[in-house]
Amino acid sequence: MQMALPTKPHTNRYVFPFKGGQYVSKPHTRISSNVSKKVRPCSIRSSAIATPSSDQTATVSRRSGNYEPSVWDFNFIQSLNSTYTGECYAKQASELKQQVDGMLQEGAMEQVDQLELIDNLQNLGIAPHFQDKIKQILESIYQSNYGATHKPKQMKDLHATALEFRLLRQHGFHIPQEIFDCFKNEKGDFKASLGEDTKGLLQLYEASFLLTEGESSLEQAREFTTNLLQENLNNIDDDNLSLLVHRALELPRHCMLLRANVRWFLDAYGRRPDMNPTLFELAKLDFNIYQANVQQELKHISSWWKETGLAEKLPFSRDRVVESYFWTTGIEPLEQGHERLLSTKIIMLETVLDDIFDVYATPEELQLFYDVIQRWDLESIEKLPIYMQIYFVALNNTVNEIAYHILKQQGVVIIPHLRKSWMDLCEAYMKEAVWYNNGVKPSLKEYLDNAWISVGVPTFLYQVYFLVTNPIEKEATKYLDEYHDIIRWSSMIARLADDVATAGDELERGDVPKSVQCYMNETSASDEEAREAMRLLIWEAWKKLNTYRISSSCPFPEVFIQNVVNLARVGQSIYQYGDGYGYQHFETKNKDRMMSMLFDPVA
Template structure:
């Protein structure tokens, strides 16, 4: 309540933006989504109505730009033109403005294709932030940002780091600090209960015990879900997606390191049939995995059907079948010693990164009501998902290439 009053009482745009930034970095902004949206909408409309440069100060301009873009507002990169000289370069008098450079650096990561000003801004800020001699606190902030910009952090992990830093600031707000600490501990306790729940499920289905060749990545999978859905209200989605990723990891290892090509073809065919009777054609180690997936999907489908009135088995079946087919294609290339073209590889790898399977489950859990048009759009594998999966695949391959080549 006190934090909401603070948002209401902050009347100057700069004070409002600073407060919103603190709330976000402390990991508690989700409690004030309506208030934040109202403030940012007002600021954006006021700037558009005045039809003049927002703020001449680099720090304030960059902070406003970043927060507005984060929340979906259309803000032009041209607002930074006033900080350039006649040659189009950023002015030399900005070199010593550490706070402004840091905010401009963070803002540059919200660029879209072709925004040259923000590309130059990133190069400019990195160079001059690295060259500066800073006090201990400023150096800590700069080093942390250069190592991993805000736009690429895991929000909950970033909040834990920032809470500690914020507590040492001379101008910190004790109300916000206490709220952030309490919230972090309460949400952490929620995560622990969710992890206990999925751990019991994982132990009950016995995949780690019966398939010792497969990776046991339960905790890592759960942590991944926190990266995308950290708010406590998404607990059901976190547990479901953890299970999805655990099952995908086992299936990936079956295709990648254990199954023969004949067995893998039978396994893929079983998923295409989506029939418990198909289990008779599979070797023992595949039977338990296949049945675990079927039971898992049917359980989710039952809950969605009774809760939202939509039968989702056909859609989830397609998602699991598609990824098994893609895994099989990789296995065939491997067994046959075939090196695919880049185009062939990427077309298949966009599926094996498994994002579409994960997003399909998340969509049906989080969305209410479930609109038929949205489901059909998702099933068409639209461009927005194709580009997302391309980015994830390339990032994953860059991270694991040295391991695989060794």
């Protein structure tokens, strides 16, 4: 069954208890940057349960997430000690960069060789060091082949054509899908003879994932190449090519966070017969230096987490320092270490908040907590249980820390904006708590209209905007307050990937039905059919995200747009092999990938 993703913009709503069996609600005005003091009431119908205040010790029946302890504890993280922080390694890397820079000189090689070099630089994680030179080369290729005085040339080599298309479009150049028409027959279908060119098919497959809405030719290319590559998977003689095809069919490059996959590409590149030794040495050294910096940041954030006492005082919540940091590996530019640390704090606080609402708090506690958050009322926190008091003070301190950082940098007061983003997240969590405690089974549309907020990505990106953008534009913050559609579709990808990987586990511990179950309830589909339907919705969301990514009307700067896209990629990566965050059915692949990325240097 084909389904369209919801297109109605998210609006906050008052949420009231059931009346006469009906769920009653009314819209309200979205909070402006001057945070309203008006409480948005939200009630949960439940049996009377004694609520412990800060000085009460009454025993309360609570659910449990049955979360496993962290794979990487405090002592392990603090013991990390890489030698690659030394100045000698930075000097060696600088010398290698000069050699690679010489390879990128315009006219030094054939055009297709230039493109392959750029592609290798990206896969190996060292392209950021040569961004200006790469942009210059691609601009020259674009002007030469597609400029005003040139008609788009009809290329006959599928590999070269698809590679050029992918790299140019990836860097913001408008390349028409018609460039692939020369590979079609008179009926408009891709020629069957292309099945003999596995290298070209792989490039066309990767290129097709950059399609935007309405590009039927690229949609056709995606289906055509996917089918042929799957059919030929076990008959590829070239071991390196076979490895790349297997990897691409797991997750195409455009949907993959390259930073998290550099180690894999390094290993694959090192086995290639045409491997460039200079490129390889630089990539290995750069990776190890990056990893050494990561470990220093992990030690810092681990110490902060211990100092907050949240893991000790709120033991029901997930203790996930490393996994939270992994969410921030998509933050660009890479030099923004302090911003990445602040972003990690956001993820960790979102995780605890999610567990308060989904797992631990009683309905009465949630009502009190919700009211305090909506007013951001520090004077009223004594009404809360002690664990909620501890959380709210930690949240308030972090919000103030981020706001102070931006005030020092740019002289802009953003506290109202930051508070608003947390209020919106709490409202989405509260709505799901109402559903759960009243036995409501939402429709797929009702669920997704709320769940793209409750996944936490909009709250995260809202704050990341202020951390990576300089200068902050008032016009852009208006679109930020409304959660522009580019944020919506990035969030939707993460939400659906999360649901496909974790829906069964979350229902077992007691949670509102997720998208998979909502679809099953509406269509009587099997579990696997529902998961496949959600995977198709992820693909539809990618098309929408691609459309906004290159739209001239998008109000945000390029640096923020790149971070929005990267968050979608992180979401797919962390749930690619199952639940890579909560640990239910924690796959070895997830652990191995994080170990290789964050802890194990390249020899």
